[in-house]
Amino acid sequence: MDILLGPDVLVNASVALGSPPEQVVRRVLGKTGGKPRTTEWVLGRVASMLEAVPSFRKDSIHAQMDLVRALVEIAALPAAAPTASYAEGLVASAKAAGYGRVVTDHPDLADQTELDGIQFVSSEAWLVEATTPPPPPTRSKGA
Numbered sequence: 041m042d043i044l045l046g047p048d049v050l051v052n053a054s055v056a057l058g059s060p061p062e063q064v065v066r067r068v069l070g071k072t073g074g075k076p077r078t079t080e081w082v083l084g085r086v087a088s089m090l091e092a093v094p095s096f097r098k099d100s101i102h103a104q105m106d107l108v109r110a111l112v113e114i115a116a117l118p119a120a121a122p123t124a125s126y127a128e129g130l131v132a133s134a135k136a137a138g139y140g141r142v143v144t145d146h147p148d149l150a151d152q153t154e155l156d157g158i159q160f161v162s163s164e165a166w167l168v169e170a171t172t173p174p175p176p177p178t179r180s181k182g183a
Contacts, residue, residue, distance in 0.1 A: 046144030
């Protein structure tokens with residue numbers, strides 16, 4: 041995985057209707073051979089967002105966050121990194137993780153495609169990209 045998953049994407053995976061949260065998060069994060077990278081800033085937002093979801097059991101938040109932590113590698117966010125706004129936190133986290141893109145469906149970023157060299161991609165666009173097979177090899181003339 042070469043893209044940072046925004047907190048909103050991880051929360052959506054955790055609260056998917058009709059699926060146990062651990063199964064959905066494993067499907068989202070456990071697809072690649074290596075662990076995707078994230079930051080404590082992202083994980084902190086995920087925990088806060090889960091606490092605000094009325095249907096997510098409060099006694100399950102700690103276990104869900106432990107599961108997410110087990111499936112990711114934590115990248116250190118520099119102390120001076122700007123994280124005052126959601127967009128700044130995503131950009132700083134992507135840079136700390138070594139990624140040039142972020143998957144997010146945050147409504148404040150719906151019309152924004154890039155900030156400070158980091159590209160924002162919707163989860164729908166990312167899923168299409170992730171599931172579309174590569175084009176067939178081109179055939180040279182005369183072959």
